[in-house]
Amino acid sequence: MACERCPRLRRWCREVARTKVRRFADQEYWGKPVPGFGDAGARLLIVGLAPGAHGSNRTGRMFTGDSSGDWLYEALHRFGFANQPTSISRGDGLVLKDCYITASARCAPPANRPSPRELADCRPWLEAELALLTRVQVVIALGRIAHDAYLAARPSVAEAPKPRFAHGAMTRLIDGTTLLASYHPSRQNTNTGRLTRPMWHAIFRRARETCDGLAS
Numbered sequence: 001m002a003c004e005r006c007p008r009l010r011r012w013c014r015e016v017a018r019t020k021v022r023r024f025a026d027q028e029y030w031g032k033p034v035p036g037f038g039d040a041g042a043r044l045l046i047v048g049l050a051p052g053a054h055g056s057n058r059t060g061r062m063f064t065g066d067s068s069g070d071w072l073y074e075a076l077h078r079f080g081f082a083n084q085p086t087s088i089s090r091g092d093g094l095v096l097k098d099c100y101i102t103a104s105a106r107c108a109p110p111a112n113r114p115s116p117r118e119l120a121d122c123r124p125w126l127e128a129e130l131a132l133l134t135r136v137q138v139v140i141a142l143g144r145i146a147h148d149a150y151l152a153a154r155p156s157v158a159e160a161p162k163p164r165f166a167h168g169a170m171t172r173l174i175d176g177t178t179l180l181a182s183y184h185p186s187r188q189n190t191n192t193g194r195l196t197r198p199m200w201h202a203i204f205r206r207a208r209e210t211c212d213g214l215a216s
Contacts (some may be wrong), residue, residue: 003033005121009107009114016053016108030060036102036129037062043098043137043211044081046072047126047146049184050105050114057108061090062101071185072101075200079208098211100136102129104149112186119149126153138207139177141165143184150179167199170206178210 004010017031034051048068051057055066063069064087073094077085081099086092105114105122114122130136130153141147144165151162156174163171169181182195182203189195 003106003122003125006105006107006114006118009105009109009118012053012110013057013107016057021054024054024058027058029058031057032060033106034060034062034103035106036100038096038100039098040100040132041098041135042096042100042133043135044100044207045130045133045136045139046099046101046142047139047150048101048103048142049112049145050103051108052112053108059089061087062103063087064089067187067190068185071190071200075204078201079204081204081208100129100133102126104146114145119145119152123149123153126150130154136177138180138210140180140182140203140207142182143186146184147179147181167195168203180207180210 013031017029020027020029034056048063051062052066052068055069056062056064059065063072069087073082073087074085076082076096076099081097083095083097084093087094104119104126106125109118126149139150141150147165157177163169163179165181167181167183171179173179180203182200183189185195185200
């Protein structure tokens with residue numbers, strides 16, 4: 001991707017890629033917008049917030065190379081959506097099965113906070129992906145921003161009033177897609193106990209059951 005719609009984000013990504021951090025000083029950072037990836041015929045869609053400065057902005061793959069990715073891929077593997085429980089680099093052999101991962105913003109934002117304008121400028125990329133992912137049955141939105149970004153990208157399927165964000169909230173949209181809301185597996189949530197492993201696994205268990213037609 002070579003998008004330059006958000007000058008602040010592009011400057012930040014390039015600066016982080018240039019200065020790096022000590023533990024990754026010997027690595028070449030991606031430093032560009034990070035595309036979504038996964039199974040084009042996926043029934044499960046994961047929508048995150050944005051690439052991490054020293055995670056996806058370094059590795060060039062969503063949720064790869066940081067603690068949030070450690071949580072995500074462990075759960076995807078546990079419930080049969082990935083062939084391995086870790087995601088370290090683009091060449092590590094990871095294959096997603098029946099799952100696609102994308103984000104509300106494709107560039108790492110300072111303090112993990114893209115502005116409303118930046119989210120709006122990035123929305124066409126999300127809309128284009130959603131138009132191609134025609135088999136999606138379940139969407140897991142990781143955090144309120146991702147939840148709202150998905151609904152903004154698909155205004156025709158959201159019911160009125162707009163589905164509220166709450167961890168574990170499950171909404172059946174007009175087109176039959178199930179929207180599952182979850183806290184983001186950021187260190188701020190996992191280290192404080194706001195998001196626990198049982199809470200996290202329950203989200204993916206419900207996604208698996210819904211995809212397989214087992215949910216009541």
